[in-house]
Amino acid sequence: MAALLARLCRGAPGLRAARLPLAAAAPPVRRPSAPPGPQRPLSFSASELVRAAPAPLQPYLRLMRLHQPAGTWLLYLPCTWSIGLAAEPGCLPDWRMLSLFGLGAVLMRGAGCTINDMWDRDYDRKVARTASRPLAAGDISAFQSFVFLGGQLSLALCVLLCLNYYSIALGAASLSLVVTYPLMKRITYWPQLVLGLTFNWGALLGWSAIRGSCEWSVCLPLYLAGVMWTLVYDTIYAHQDKRDDIMIGVKSTALQFKEDTKQWLSGFSLAMLLSLCMTGMNCNQTFPYYSAVAAVGAHLAHQIYTLNIDKPEDCWKKFASNRTVGVLLFIGIVLGNLWKQKDLKNAKEPLENR
Numbered sequence: 001m002a003a004l005l006a007r008l009c010r011g012a013p014g015l016r017a018a019r020l021p022l023a024a025a026a027p028p029v030r031r032p033s034a035p036p037g038p039q040r041p042l043s044f045s046a047s048e049l050v051r052a053a054p055a056p057l058q059p060y061l062r063l064m065r066l067h068q069p070a071g072t073w074l075l076y077l078p079c080t081w082s083i084g085l086a087a088e089p090g091c092l093p094d095w096r097m098l099s100l101f102g103l104g105a106v107l108m109r110g111a112g113c114t115i116n117d118m119w120d121r122d123y124d125r126k127v128a129r130t131a132s133r134p135l136a137a138g139d140i141s142a143f144q145s146f147v148f149l150g151g152q153l154s155l156a157l158c159v160l161l162c163l164n165y166y167s168i169a170l171g172a173a174s175l176s177l178v179v180t181y182p183l184m185k186r187i188t189y190w191p192q193l194v195l196g197l198t199f200n201w202g203a204l205l206g207w208s209a210i211r212g213s214c215e216w217s218v219c220l221p222l223y224l225a226g227v228m229w230t231l232v233y234d235t236i237y238a239h240q241d242k243r244d245d246i247m248i249g250v251k252s253t254a255l256q257f258k259e260d261t262k263q264w265l266s267g268f269s270l271a272m273l274l275s276l277c278m279t280g281m282n283c284n285q286t287f288p289y290y291s292a293v294a295a296v297g298a299h300l301a302h303q304i305y306t307l308n309i310d311k312p313e314d315c316w317k318k319f320a321s322n323r324t325v326g327v328l329l330f331i332g333i334v335l336g337n338l339w340k341q342k343d344l345k346n347a348k349e350p351l352e353n354r
Helices: 002-010 013-025 046-052 058-063 070-086 095-124 142-160 165-173 175-187 191-199 202-211 216-248 253-282 287-306 312-320 322-353
Strands: none
Touching (some): 046 058, 058 095, 070 191, 095 142, 216 312, 216 322
16 A cells, blocks of 8 residues: 555656646747837839839939939929910810820920039038939949930930921020039039029920921010019029038028028019019910919928928928919919800800891
8 A cells, every 4th residue: 555655646647647648738938929010111212113113223313313203293294384375265185295295294304403413513412411312322433424404315315306307406505504503503502593594495485396397475574573473483492402502612592592582482482473473464365264263372481481491301392382373383384274164155145146
């Protein structure tokens, strides 16, 4: 009996063996897994598309500023205004021409940025905001950028050759402005004025592409409105770099106007609005057009009133918001042109009832 108790206390081999399957059958303790990290949402922004491009191609895409499309919009929108105004009453703008000018805007803005960086690569190295540009950073050579410029201009010429002879000559005349604009900041405090003359050439070219020649009573005030608009947004843009510009000896309207900037911008905005009203009167525009002009005026007034010229982030935000200004005006032009058909019907009905 004592021997049996002692054996039970030590644990029989049979009992230990019987417990093993129970222990092996017990489910393992599951530790809660860590929650997955936030997934980066898919983005189709211009900067994401440039980053997704093959590495050897990226410096060229950045050289033509495809990652910063605001400037392309500001070049393209005056073309859309002109094309929209040139449409027949009651008709939508010519979508083929809008597409053609859109491609031309991408190419010519890219060519302009390439020329600018070729002229300014030594200056760009001294400014924090521009030091990473491909030429300034040494990602591509001057010769490579020159060859790339030739390719862009060749493609732009192909686009231009799709237009009538008058427009081909008119478009070619703008090339001197494209080439010389980057030099103006070394010569005058008004390089933004030269940029305005360059960037708004589409206000002339769009009309001539549709109608075969410029109707100066419409095109000139529209062109002037675009130049005044450029003086507004590019003066705001120039305030980002004014400290660096003083150090390296570059001129701009931001340095010319200084603390009086808002007064000057208000004057340019008023001149733009008056020119747009003159344009509308000379091509019999209707209520939606003038409503859009009023909306443009309100947008510009808000920009100027809330602008902080000493805060680069705010200057960039205000500059980029000018795309909305251009789109508002384009919508007003399209709706105003469609409204003309309604006015024509109202004018015909009394004649038919006589």
